[in-house]
Amino acid sequence: MIEETTKNASNFVDQVDGAFVFIFGISLFFLFAITIVMVYYIIRYRKSRNPEATHIEGNNTLEVVWTVIPTILVLLMFYYGWSGWKMQKDVPDDAMPIKSIARMWSFSFQYENGLVTDTLFVPIDKAISLDLIAQDVLHSMYIPAFRVKQDMVPGKDANIWFESGKIGEYEIFCAEYCGLRHSYMKSVVKVLPQDEFEAWYKLNSVAMDTGNEEVNKRLAGKGVLRKYGCNACHTADGTKLVGPSYRNILSNKRTVVKDGQEYEVEADIEYIRRSIYDPNYEIVKGYDKGLMLSYKDQVTEEELQQLMEYFQSLSEN
Ligand SMILES: [Cu+2]
Numbered sequence: 001m002i003e004e005t006t007k008n009a010s011n012f013v014d015q016v017d018g019a020f021v022f023i024f025g026i027s028l029f030f031l032f033a034i035t036i037v038m039v040y041y042i043i044r045y046r047k048s049r050n051p052e053a054t055h056i057e058g059n060n061t062l063e064v065v066w067t068v069i070p071t072i073l074v075l076l077m078f079y080y081g082w083s084g085w086k087m088q089k090d091v092p093d094d095a096m097p098i099k100s101i102a103r104m105w106s107f108s109f110q111y112e113n114g115l116v117t118d119t120l121f122v123p124i125d126k127a128i129s130l131d132l133i134a135q136d137v138l139h140s141m142y143i144p145a146f147r148v149k150q151d152m153v154p155g156k157d158a159n160i161w162f163e164s165g166k167i168g169e170y171e172i173f174c175a176e177y178c179g180l181r182h183s184y185m186k187s188v189v190k191v192l193p194q195d196e197f198e199a200w201y202k203l204n205s206v207a208m209d210t211g212n213e214e215v216n217k218r219l220a221g222k223g224v225l226r227k228y229g230c231n232a233c234h235t236a237d238g239t240k241l242v243g244p245s246y247r248n249i250l251s252n253k254r255t256v257v258k259d260g261q262e263y264e265v266e267a268d269i270e271y272i273r274r275s276i277y278d279p280n281y282e283i284v285k286g287y288d289k290g291l292m293l294s295y296k297d298q299v300t301e302e303e304l305q306q307l308m309e310y311f312q313s314l315s316e317n
Helices: 013-044 060-089 194-203 213-227 269-277 301-314
Strands: 096-103 106-110 120-123 127-134 139-143 148-152 158-163 168-174 186-192 254-258 261-265
Touching: 013 060, 096 120, 096 139, 106 120, 120 194, 127 139, 127 148, 148 158, 186 194, 213 301, 269 301
Parallel strands: 096 127, 120 186
Antiparallel strands: 096 106, 127 158, 139 148, 139 168, 168 186, 254 261
């Protein structure tokens, strides 16, 4: 793996850093050049040394010089910026597509075989195309180590790609303020060796086999919550976040509000299904409407059963 250490976290690092250093260098040069000349003139032409101001009529050579040089510099900055941007927009045809979904307040990643995860796993030295989908409000996919960042606008498909040359773990952030728990909206991209990635990909499912049917289901239920990012708003330990905790969810009656009417409901499978498929039908008292979106086309009936099993285990003691 020695040769890998000389390679970059992504194929854009050189380009973006190059453009940055170029622009920063020029800015730094002029900051000093202008400041030094300015201070010199203040001292050299102060009133005691130069009591009478000189009237200057203009200088064509100077005008041309300070128009042409900055124009060239600015065009060079544009060229570096633009060529790097173009490289990021030209997704290679053989890139591996991964659907990247942002919602309040989590990312999830869906692979071609249907596998969904909350962490992005990618193989090294392979072009990866992230197809970006925002489900509710504006988000922005930002992977600083890869030098990629792209706004995610609901209803507007976008795309970024990268090819990582360095095994490791890199942070993913949401870079567009998207509400209450925006700052918690982060994830990780794990770059794996090709064979490790293949093995992980084939494994294909969050299901772990413990040999005990009931425990399997509970673990699966937990996996469902992770897969859909439910834990951005809910906890299992009784802490209130944006939504109620799952703790004792099945053993307590709860007060809900519908059209201004309050009433009590039993949290049975019907209620849980409705809470997930049609969250705004009735609202748990004390919580806000419109925050939880429907998961109707996402959470399957089987996953719902797994959730029930897991909720059961949280309501037993
Ligand atoms: Cu966000």
